[in-house]
Amino acid sequence: MARQCKYAAVIIASLLLLSACFGPTGKVRIKTDIDNAQLLIDGEVTSSIGKDFIEIEVSAEQHLFEVKALSEDEEWRYYGSEELLIPEDATLEKQIYTQSKATEKRLRRLALEAKQREADNLAEKVKREFLRRQAQEEGQ
Incomplete structure (x- = not known):
């Protein structure tokens, strides 16, 4: 009898859950x-x-x-x-x-581009200084 009550309780609980799903x-x-x-x-x-x-x-x-x-x-x-x-x-x-x-990918790319611009600016500055000194030496 106790076993039948357990089965009945499981069936009732299952039916309640199913009815909630189809509310x-x-x-x-x-x-x-x-x-x-x-x-x-x-x-x-x-x-x-x-x-x-x-x-x-x-x-x-x-x-x-x-x-x-x-x-x-x-x-x-x-x-x-x-x-x-x-x-x-x-x-x-x-x-x-x-x-x-x-995203992180974009932030890394932007940081790399900023470093590249900084390196390009420094290279341009060194080139201008080299040309200035070269012209100065030729003028002497």
Whole structure:
């Protein structure tokens, strides 16, 4: 008898979990300001997203929508997020705007370019001084 009660309890708990999974839903039409990005809902990667609307059905509750992308040259990282309350049996429309941040790769490239400009300036200064001294020696 105790064993049957345990099985019944497991079955009831499973049914409750399944019913929660199939609870009320709503839809969201969503897009972003960049192409080739990833859409995360509550931290889970769900699909790709871009400048055209995509429509997703989700549970009718509060969700965190995040957009993440990396530029083709891998010098910029894009991120945007919105917390949205999805209405039951309705469609919400939203655009998520991203902000860009320079990656380590970009920062290293810019630092290297600055050092190169500094070396070029120093070389030009040495060349001018050499030519000035050479002209001075020829004039004597």
